[in-house]
Amino acid sequence: MVSKTLTFVTGNKNKLAEVKAMLGKVEGIEIENHDVDLPELQGEPEDICREKTRLAAESIKGPTIVEDTSLCFNALHGLPGPYIKDFLKKLGHEGLNTILAGFEDKSAYSQTIFGYTDGPGHEVHLFPGRCQGRIVPPRGNYFGWDPIFQPDGKEQTFAEMSHEEKNTISHRSRALAGLIQFLQQM
Numbered sequence: 001m002v003s004k005t006l007t008f009v010t011g012n013k014n015k016l017a018e019v020k021a022m023l024g025k026v027e028g029i030e031i032e033n034h035d036v037d038l039p040e041l042q043g044e045p046e047d048i049c050r051e052k053t054r055l056a057a058e059s060i061k062g063p064t065i066v067e068d069t070s071l072c073f074n075a076l077h078g079l080p081g082p083y084i085k086d087f088l089k090k091l092g093h094e095g096l097n098t099i100l101a102g103f104e105d106k107s108a109y110s111q112t113i114f115g116y117t118d119g120p121g122h123e124v125h126l127f128p129g130r131c132q133g134r135i136v137p138p139r140g141n142y143f144g145w146d147p148i149f150q151p152d153g154k155e156q157t158f159a160e161m162s163h164e165e166k167n168t169i170s171h172r173s174r175a176l177a178g179l180i181q182f183l184q185q186m
């Protein structure tokens with residue numbers, strides 16, 4: 001593929017840092033960031049990401065990347081899911097643990113879906129990635145819900161791991177792999 005500069009629309013500096021770190025090793029793809037205040041939409045994660053991509057592209061008027069990230073509790077049939085941002089803000093790490101106090105099943109998965117479009121009116125392509133794990137009392141210091149998410153087969157929460165280790169197994173890295181493959185075939 002020819003070298004491309006793409007606009008990643010996000011207001012989340014930590015997402016941006018992770019994506020930049022992971023794309024650092026990929027030739028031909030450069031990322032520029034625009035912080036457009038996009039609405040927190042409702043619905044199924046795929047539909048949310050499709051609409052978020054469409055709205056972002058209208059503002060960018062060119063090739064656009066967005067992503068939307070969910071934290072899904074199996075005992076709650078996938079909730080809070082895409083609404084995790086509000087749940088985290090209102091309830092905090094302790095409150096998210098309390099929600100699961102009445103359930104034996106603490107299993108959960110994190111999910112990122114990247115959306116890509118060539119621009120307004122063009123098709124939106126979606127690239128999902130998941131990481132299975134469980135919800136634990138908070139340990140470590142990093143952004144979002146990383147302190148309470150412990151991936152399967154690991155002794156540490158995402159917040160206790162090095163950034164490199166998180167980036168090899170995370171929802172975001174798995175989703176990004178699909179996007180990179182797509183961009184390289186363009």
Ligand SMILES: O=P(O)(O)OP(=O)(O)OP(=O)(O)OC[C@H]1O[C@@H](n2cnc3c(O)ncnc32)[C@H](O)[C@@H]1O
Pocket residue numbers: 009010011012015038040067068069070084085086088143144145146158170172
């Ligand atoms: O501008 P956008 O990209 O929408 O950024 P955002 O912070 O609003 O992000 P989301 O709408 O995708 O909401 C996801 C929530 O989960 C948090 N989050 C996202 N990725 C995470 C990760 O890898 N680890 C921990 N928390 C994460 C994030 O801080 C939000 O509270």
Ligand SMILES: [Mg+2]
Pocket residue numbers: 039040
């Ligand atoms: Mg958001």
